Amino acid sequence: MTEIDVNKTDPYFARDIMNQPGGEKIWACFSCRTCTASCPIAAINHTFNPARIIRMALYGLKQDILRSDFIWFCSNCYACQERCPQGVRITDIMTLLKNMAIQGGYMPSGIKSQMDIIKGEGRIYPIDDFDNKKRAKAGLPPLPTSCEVVKALFS
Amino acid sequence: MTYALFLGCTIPARSRNYELSARKVAQQLGIELVDMNDFxxxxxxLKSADMDAAERMAAYNLSLAQKQNLDICALCSSCTSALAETAHHLSQDDGRRALVNEQLSKVGAVYQGDIRVRHFAxxxxxxxxxxxxxxxxxxxxxxxxxxxHYGCHYLKPSAVHNHFDDVEDPRSLDTLIGLTxxxxxxxxxxxxxxxxPLLPVEEALAASVSKEKLDAVKEAGADAICLVCPFCAVMYDGNQKSIESQYGVEYGLPVLYLTQLLGVAMGFDRKELGLNMNVVKTKALLKRYFE
Structure with a gap:
């Protein structure tokens, strides 16, 4: 990373994270790096480093985080969060950052299509008549092939 | 012992072997699983894209179980975790529950906040x-x-699963498998x-994470992997062939659901447990138990 330009930082970024559920304890991070040492993704891909992301957030490097590819590499496994000696909910903060990235217009296409399917169909793998035929053949009960309630839930 | 059965999306469409074997094992042990078509x-x-929407969906499911006065039994670890997390948050925070209920009222649902969510295992x-x-x-x-393979959401975040097993040294599945x-x-x-969870973001990275474990398990000399989550099964069973060809390696490592393993020991036949639907063939490994 290049030198930090303070004019491009957002001094309110960490506060914005702190004010959302899961982000409350971000200030408690004392940079011990237990999170990075515990991370199965960091172990094989060095562009992903949870301790670094928390530090960047505290420095207000909002755009560098939200426009990055790396925040999407968190697999949501909670290894870091379970071990954080300061009780920082690191995995939940990664989820918050992804949500904030999307609100800012950055979203991997795979995540977008998953969201569109669920909000439209109520499930990631919608059930069709063919699925129900296969289920019947295996002796399993049929499932609904459409879902009206999600459309109302997200209207 | 009666539960609302939460099948989720992946199991009924892609992991019918898990569903079949879980229903058999439940029946044998006297666990009544009530099918809930409205789930x-x-x-x-949805969590990474829109946490509020994810919570709303989870809360809607909890409200349906509450209507039937039933706790939830889920087979998928991620479903268990997502539902348990929402149940945990909404039981502690009346304000948050009121906000969610405002949204649920659009579909005539309400969640009071006392449903327990448990993984089948x-x-x-x-x-x-x-x-x-x-x-x-x-x-x-x-x-x-x-x-x-314990995976992640069967145990974590541990606070929402009441710390029922030690996340640093889990033993619950070892105990269950050991019974056989x-x-x-x-x-x-x-x-x-x-x-x-990295599949929709970067397939190659997801595959390299799975490969680490397949290498370690093979090296340790296991006959098979045993697991309790359909997502994990997609990675180790469904994608094993493609990982083999991407990396030029050979595993031939059968992947069994805990319920299939228990079902074999209970004396069910191959088809009853959906063993014919496992992608990596299990026939040679389990032949001796079906003769």
């Missing part, structure tokens, strides 16, 4: 109990050497993630 996605896959251990399970096992599987007589072996990275 929608648990919300987990946890119910086996805590509510059925080892002794009762053992009394239903008729075949000795002591010839099998098993590597257990099968030998459970340790291997490096036993607690690690399968990489599944």
């Amino acid at each position: 929608v996605c648990c919300g987990f896959p 946890r119910i086996l251990l805590e509510e059925v109990g080892a002794e009762r399970i053992r009394s239903h096992l008729h075949k000795d599987l002591s010839d099998l050497t098993i590597a257990v 007589g099968a030998k459970v072996i340790d291997y490096p990275g036993r607690r690690n993630c399968c990489g599944g």
Whole structure:
């Protein structure tokens, strides 16, 4: 990373994270790096480093985080969060950052299509008549092939 | 012992072997699983895009279970975790529950906040109990050497699962598998993630996470992997062939659901347990138990 330009930082970024559920304890991070040492993704891909992301957030490097590819590499496994000696909910903060990235217009296409399917169909793998035929053949009960309630839930 | 059965999305469409074997095992042990056709996605896959929407979906499912006055039994670890997390948050925070209920009122639903969510394996251990399970096992599987994959959301975040097992040294599945007589072996990275949630982001990274574990399990000399989540099964069973061809390696490592393994020991036949639907063939490994 290049030198930090303070004019491009957002001094309110960490506060914005702190004010959302899961982000409350971000200030408690004392940079011990237990999170990075515990991370199965960091172990094989060095562009992903949870301790670094928390530090960047505290420095207000909002755009560098939200426009990055790396925040999407968190697999949501909670290894870091379970071990954080300061009780920082690191995995939940990664989820918050992804949500904030999307609100800012950055979203991997795979995540977008998953969201569109669920909000439209109520499930990631919608059930069709063919699925129900296969289920019947295996002796399993049929499932609904459409879902009206999600459309109302997200209207 | 009656539960609302939460199947989720992946199991009924892609992991019917899990569904079949879980229903058989439940029936054998006297666990009544009530089918709930109105359940929608648990919300987990929406979390990274829209946490509020994910919570709303989870809360809607909880409200349906509450209407029937039933606690929830889920087979998928991510469904268990997403629903348990929402139940946990909404039971502690009246303000948050009121906000969610405002949204649920659009579909005439309301969640009061006292539904318990349990993974099927946890119910086996805590509510059925080892002794009762053992009394239903008729075949000795002591010839099998098993590597257990706990995955992540079966145990974590531990606060929403009432810390029921030790996340740093989990043993609940070892105990259940051990009842069949099968030998459970340790291997490096036993607690690690399968990489599944990275599939919609970067397939190659997801595959390299899975490969780490397949390498370690093979090296440790296991006959098969045993797991409790359909996402993990997609990575290790469904994608094993493609990982083999991407990396020029060969595993040929069968992947069994815990319910299939218990079902074999209970004496069910191959088809009843959906073993014919496992992608990596299990026939040679389990032949001796079906003769």
